[in-house]
Amino acid sequence: GESVGLHLPTLSVQEGDNSIINCAYSNSASDYFIWYKQESGKGPQFIIDIRSNMDKRQGQRVTVLLNKTVKHLSLQIAATQPGDSAVYFCAENSYNTDKLIFGTGTRLQVFP
Amino acid sequence: NAGVMQNPRHLVRRRGQEARLRCSPMKGHSHVYWYRQLPEEGLKFMVYLQKENIIDESGMPKERFSAEFPKEGPSILRIQQVVRGDSAAYFCASSRNSGGYNEQFFGPGTRLTVL
Numbered sequence: 001g002e003s004v005g006l007h008l009p010t011l012s013v014q015e016g017d018n019s020i021i022n023c024a025y026s027n028s029a030s031d032y033f034i035w036y037k038q039e040s041g042k043g044p045q046f047i048i049d050i051r052s053n054m055d056k057r058q059g060q061r062v063t064v065l066l067n068k069t070v071k072h073l074s075l076q077i078a079a080t081q082p083g084d085s086a087v088y089f090c091a092e093n094s095y096n097t098d099k100l101i102f103g104t105g106t107r108l109q110v111f112p
Numbered sequence: 113n114a115g116v117m118q119n120p121r122h123l124v125r126r127r128g129q130e131a132r133l134r135c136s137p138m139k140g141h142s143h144v145y146w147y148r149q150l151p152e153e154g155l156k157f158m159v160y161l162q163k164e165n166i167i168d169e170s171g172m173p174k175e176r177f178s179a180e181f182p183k184e185g186p187s188i189l190r191i192q193q194v195v196r197g198d199s200a201a202y203f204c205a206s207s208r209n210s211g212g213y214n215e216q217f218f219g220p221g222t223r224l225t226v227l
Binding site: 032034036041042043044045046049051089091093095098099100101102103104105 | 157203216
């Protein structure tokens with residue numbers, strides 16, 4: 001069935017380094033992808049999104065890359081900070097549906 | 113602007129009791145979504161509602177679960193005769209418009225514990 005999955009359940013990085021979180025999706029019909037950040041005890045917070053007509057989108061310290069050929073999505077965080085510690089989820093959607101399909105999440109741990 | 117509001121934030125119920133979870137969408141949003149999250153897992157879609165209408169309930173269990181979004185007041189997710197497997201975090205999201213490409217804003221969640 002449809003699924004969105006992540007390669008790494010936990011990622012540990014040193015403060016100041018760059019982080020890369022990966023996500024694989026299986027539904028070729030998906031054309032909208034979102035990264036969410038979830039801190040402990042809180043709801044998911046929107047980070048950045050990308051549509052399938054793009055392969056790269058940049059925000060403040062974050063970049064999302066989309067490779068439709070291999071159905072792969074990644075989130076790059078530059079100069080990772082302690083405040084970036086959280087669980088990160090990718091989610092997929094398509095224009096003709098309303099529900100988001102979430103991956104299982106990657107826990108990002110930032111150490112000094 | 114107030115974000116999506118959910119209450120209660122924590123709810124404890126004994127097996128067989130009923131649980132009622134409330135969600136008030138952001139101002140100007142008329143589309144509400146409910147998701148369930150088990151520990152260490154991603155969110156799973158349950159139901160999508162507009163005012164007075166259930167649009168998509170493909171993720172709702174067939175029994176004991178129901179949802180509504182009345183003309184006035186918050187959206188309610190109701191779980192009857194709760195079982196321990198219902199213990200989870202339940203998140204509500206809202207959006208201004210329908211269809212894909214519309215950002216869904218999430219509330220802080222209700223953490224349900226069934227004893």
